[in-house]
Amino acid sequence: MGLRRLIVVLGVLTAVLFGGALPASAHAALLRSDPSQGSVVRTAPDRITLYFSEGVLLSADSLTVYDPAGKPVQRGAPGHAAGRPDSATIGLRSGLRDGTYTVAWKAVSADTHPVGGAWTFSVGAPSKTSAIPRQTEAGGGLAGALYGVGRYVAYLGFAVLVGSAAFLALCWPGGTRLRPLRRLATGGWAAVAAATIALLLLRGPYVNGTGLGGVFDLAGLRSVVGSPSGEALVCRLLLLAAAAVVLSVLFGGRRAEPEDGPRAEPQGRPRTGALVAGAVVAAGIAATWSLTEHASVGVQPALAMPLDIAHLLSMAVWLGGLTALLTGLYRAGGVPAAAVRRFSGIAFSCVCVLVSTGVYQSWRQVGSWHALFGTAYGRWLLVKIALVACVVAVAGVSRRWTAKLATAEAGIPAEAGLAAEAGVPAEAVKAEAATEAVNAEALNAEAAAEPVKTEAAAVVGAGPPDGTRPSADRPTDPLRAAQLARQRAVRERVSRLRVRDADPVRSGLRRSVLAEAAIAVVVLAVTTVLSGSEPGRAAEEAKAAASANGMATAPAATGEYLATVPFDSGGPKGKGTVDVHLAPARTGADQLHLVVSDPVGNPMNVPELDVAFTLTARGIGPLPARLRHTGPGSWEAVGLQVPMPGTWQLSLTVRTSAIDEVTVTRKVTIS
Numbered sequence: 177m178g179l180r181r182l183i184v185v186l187g188v189l190t191a192v193l194f195g196g197a198l199p200a201s202a203h204a205a206l207l208r209s210d211p212s213q214g215s216v217v218r219t220a221p222d223r224i225t226l227y228f229s230e231g232v233l234l235s236a237d238s239l240t241v242y243d244p245a246g247k248p249v250q251r252g253a254p255g256h257a258a259g260r261p262d263s264a265t266i267g268l269r270s271g272l273r274d275g276t277y278t279v280a281w282k283a284v285s286a287d288t289h290p291v292g293g294a295w296t297f298s299v300g301a302p303s304k305t306s307a308i309p310r311q312t313e314a315g316g317g318l319a320g321a322l323y324g325v326g327r328y329v330a331y332l333g334f335a336v337l338v339g340s341a342a343f344l345a346l347c348w349p350g351g352t353r354l355r356p357l358r359r360l361a362t363g364g365w366a367a368v369a370a371a372t373i374a375l376l377l378l379r380g381p382y383v384n385g386t387g388l389g390g391v392f393d394l395a396g397l398r399s400v401v402g403s404p405s406g407e408a409l410v411c412r413l414l415l416l417a418a419a420a421v422v423l424s425v426l427f428g429g430r431r432a433e434p435e436d437g438p439r440a441e442p443q444g445r446p447r448t449g450a451l452v453a454g455a456v457v458a459a460g461i462a463a464t465w466s467l468t469e470h471a472s473v474g475v476q477p478a479l480a481m482p483l484d485i486a487h488l489l490s491m492a493v494w495l496g497g498l499t500a501l502l503t504g505l506y507r508a509g510g511v512p513a514a515a516v517r518r519f520s521g522i523a524f525s526c527v528c529v530l531v532s533t534g535v536y537q538s539w540r541q542v543g544s545w546h547a548l549f550g551t552a553y554g555r556w557l558l559v560k561i562a563l564v565a566c567v568v569a570v571a572g573v574s575r576r577w578t579a580k581l582a583t584a585e586a587g588i589p590a591e592a593g594l595a596a597e598a599g600v601p602a603e604a605v606k607a608e609a610a611t612e613a614v615n616a617e618a619l620n621a622e623a624a625a626e627p628v629k630t631e632a633a634a635v636v637g638a639g640p641p642d643g644t645r646p647s648a649d650r651p652t653d654p655l656r657a658a659q660l661a662r663q664r665a666v667r668e669r670v671s672r673l674r675v676r677d678a679d680p681v682r683s684g685l686r687r688s689v690l691a692e693a694a695i696a697v698v699v700l701a702v703t704t705v706l707s708g709s710e711p712g713r714a715a716e717e718a719k720a721a722a723s724a725n726g727m728a729t730a731p732a733a734t735g736e737y738l739a740t741v742p743f744d745s746g747g748p749k750g751k752g753t754v755d756v757h758l759a760p761a762r763t764g765a766d767q768l769h770l771v772v773s774d775p776v777g778n779p780m781n782v783p784e785l786d787v788a789f790t791l792t793a794r795g796i797g798p799l800p801a802r803l804r805h806t807g808p809g810s811w812e813a814v815g816l817q818v819p820m821p822g823t824w825q826l827s828l829t830v831r832t833s834a835i836d837e838v839t840v841t842r843k844v845t846i847s
Contacts, residue, residue, distance in 0.1 A: 204228040204262075204285035205710075211297040214815035220272035220299045223265055224279055230473050231261035232283035232291075233403065235384075239266040244275035246820075261286075274300030276764060278819045280796075282384075286473045288405040289708065290383045294799060296817045302764035319381035319388055326374045328704040333367030335700065337419065338458045338489065339496015340364060340503075345426060345451055346522060347497075348504065348515035352427050356503050361423060364496065368461075369416050376400060376409045405468050412464040415457055422454045462488040469707060475540050487533040491703075494526035495696040502693050505686045513578075516685070520578045527568060534564075540713075547712030549834035550784060554712045558835070560702045563695055570691045577685040737761040737844050741828055747836030752780050754828055754840075762847050763821055768801060768813035772830070779809030784831040787813065789824045789844075796820075798827065818846050 210225045211217050224241060239254040250266045257263040264283060275298065282292035340361040344352050351357045380396035381388060390396050400406040462485045471477065471484035497519055504511035538548075538557055548554040737758040744751045755771040768787065774780040790797030801813040818824065826844045831837040 204230045204232045204283060204291050206281075206293060206295075209279070209295065213295040214297065214817050216298045216301065218300065220270075221268060222270070223267045225257045225263060225265040226279075226281060227257075227260075228262045228264070228283075228285075231286045232264060233286075234264055234283055235399075238281060238283050239264055240280045241266070241268060242278045242280070243272065244277070249277070272299060274298075276302050276817065276819060284383055284403070284405075288403075288408075288468045289710075294796060294819075296819045298764075298817075302817065317381075319378055319386070319390075322388075323375065323378045323382040324704065324708060326371045326378060327708065328701060330368050330371035330375065331700050331704055332697070333364045333369075333371060334461060334488075335492040335496040335696075336364030336499055337361060337368060337496065338364075338461075338492035339494065339498070340500040341423065341426060341454060341458075342493045342522075343497040343500035343519060345454065347518040348511060351500075351504060351511070351515070354504075357500060358427060360500060360503050361426075365416065365419060365423065369413065372409055372412050372416070376406065379403075379406060379409070408464040408468045412461055415460045415464070418453075418457045419461070422450060422457055425450045426454070458489060458492070459485055462492075465707075470541060470711060471537070480537065480540055483533045483536060486529055487537065490526040490529040490533070494523050494530065495693075495700070497523065498689060498693045498696060502686070502689045505682065505689060510682050516578050520575050523571060524575075527571065530564070541711035543713045550831070551710075551712040553706065553709045555835055555837075556702060556706050556709060557712075560699060560706065563699045563702060567692055567695045567699065570688055570695065574685060574688040574692060577688055580684075739842055741840050741842055743828070743830050743838050743840050745830060745832040745836040745838040747833050749774070750832045750836050750838070751775050752782075752830075752832075754785075754830065756826070756828075756842070758826075758844060761844065763818055766813075766816045766818055768816050770803070770811040770813075770828075772809040772811070779807075781809055782830055782832055783834075784829075784837075785811055786827075786829040788827045788829075789818060790827065791820065791822050791824050793822060794820075797825075821846050 205228060207227050207229055209227065211221055224239070226239075234254045234256070236253055239250060240248055241250045243249045249269045249272060251269050252267045254264055254266045257265040264281065276296050277299065278294060278296050280292075280294045282290065285291050340357065344357060344361070377391045377397070379400040380386070380393060381390040383400075384390065384396075401410060463481075465488060466472065466481045466484040471480040501511060501516070501519055504515075542548045542551075542554050542557060548557065737756065739756045741754045741756060742752070743754060752772060752774050755773065757769040759767050770785065770787070772780045772782055772785065785803060787801040787803060788798035789801070790799070796819075799819075801816050803811045804814050806812050822845075824844045824846055826842045827839055828841070829837065829839045
């Protein structure tokens with residue numbers, strides 16, 4: 177099947193898949209609670225229960241309930257209600273007084289990502305004040321940032337390790353003798369190993385939202401190792417030990433040649449057992465991601481996990497193989513055309529697997545056209561699709577250069593057969609021969625002058641004590657001999673570089689492969705962001721759950737907050753203002769009215785408007801507000817309750833098109 181036909185088929189498949197949606201999620205979303213969010217109950221409940229979109233892992237401090245004075249009132253340890261892994265429940269003390277209570281929760285979703293939030297309910301009637309101690313944000317802060325960097329380095333190292341090893345084993349076995357390619361493969365192994373260790377140490381602070389001081393907390397580390405994500409990281413380290421053995425077999429104990437050394441001699445392919453072992457180890461390492469992240473939850477996990485492993489492996493063989501090919505192309509002499517052709521065929525197969533499995537996984541995580549364009553995950557996915565399309569386009573250019581390289585080498589005469597096997601064009605061989613002739617004449621002239629220097633040295637008593645005359649090409653002075661050796665090495669390297677740069681076909685191939693590798697680095701970065709983001713299905717499901725759990729309140733009588741907030745999303749028709757009216761701007765029940773206007777003051781309908789409140793000083797929030805569209809450009813919040821006084825940050829997120837979005841903030845004082 178040709179590339180164009182494949183693209184058409186996948187396009188039709190994408191339209192069919194995104195045309196419908198099945199319920200699925202990743203990143204646990206709070207669906208409902210008992211008591212419900214913002215509700216007012218007559219009598220105090222004896223426990224609270226939360227229900228999520230997927231199973232969650234709980235810790236001793238997963239649920240905390242605060243009374244109006246800010247004191248904890250829960251009793252016992254949190255657990256699952258009726259054995260349901262998608263629930264969390266905890267008992268409450270008896271004799272609770274009337275007022276507003278705040279529930280702060282945090283958990284680890286089945287895809288190993290930390291989630292958390294807070295909400296309120298009231299007993300009898302909402303209270304005027306409510307105090308909440310400082311809470312930490314799971315998955316944020318410096319620990320969260322470093323954890324994200326570690327994930328990216330792990331992906332990058334995995335791609336380089338698997339891709340370079342596959343390139344050497346399947347495309348260019350002779351390259352295993354070259355020091356730069358050996359360093360590339362071992363460097364990828366070291367990167368993924370170091371990143372995995374760092375992720376183990378950072379996992380505790382990342383999940384609990386604590387500082388870096390918890391990195392070396394042994395109790396926390398034991399808890400991490402016993403969790404599913406920790407077990408996956410430990411398994412990855414064990415598999416990396418096996419990968420080190422496979423690499424040693426691949427290199428076969430042969431002496432590595434320097435970067436400026438001669439071209440690697442052709443040698444036999446690795447044994448079938450080593451290839452099978454390497455494939456099994458690579459699949460096992462990929463499984464440490466697939467079995468614990470997005471693919472392990474949601475629709476059809478039994479099918480999604482093996483397809484995700486295939487997706488990761490094809491990504492690594494293609495993108496990691498590009499780095500090996502690029503390294504070989506930029507060393508003196510280049511890569512044999514036969515190896516380039518073999519990798520080109522393997523890369524095309526990997527692209528087919530990547531695109532087909534990627535379409536399926538995108539459908540699982542997004543599920544609808546609205547989620548594709550209307551959620552952060554969907555927009556990042558569009559960025560990744562665009563980048564992959566760019567890589568595929570550049571890969572097409574590389575395939576054309578590969579075909580030209582094969583044609584050029586097929587026309588080399590028989591007497592240049594050895595050079596053709598080495599991947600050097602006949603014209604370049606002639607140029608190198610001419611350069612070597614000039615260098616040889618220079619060496620002969622220098623050698624002819626050497627006896628004169630030696631003779632003169634003997635006259636002044638600098639000659640050897642036995643009176644023998646040193647050879648012209650073997651000076652007895654070790655410093656002089658080392659100097660001549662360095663000069664010869666430099667001349668030989670310059671000659672080989674001239675030969676390499678004299679071939680326009682190889683130069684074009686190097687440039688296109690470099691472009692592929694550069695874009696691939698960005699693709700891996702976007703992949704890392706996606707793996708740590710809430711999928712579109714889960715975001716839509718959480719929004720629907722928040723809408724269903726809202727509760728209307730009556731307007732209050734005193735106090736208000738008024739502001740006109742300008743925004744600019746950067747896209748067409750992306751400028752305007754939001755008029756904010758919050759009343760009574762006190763703790764408890766509040767009414768929030770929003771009016772979106774264009775630059776000339778006319779009502780402006782936008783695809784999406786979100787509002788959240790964050791009390792930065794106490795580390796509370798963001799607390800989302802459910803908005804209801806009441807007319808042209810007009811919105812109002814339903815069931816809004818602000819739990820405590822202080823200076824809150826009001827965040828307005830305005831989306832003006834499928835891809836243009838901006839968040840603006842204002843300070844709001846709640847009395």
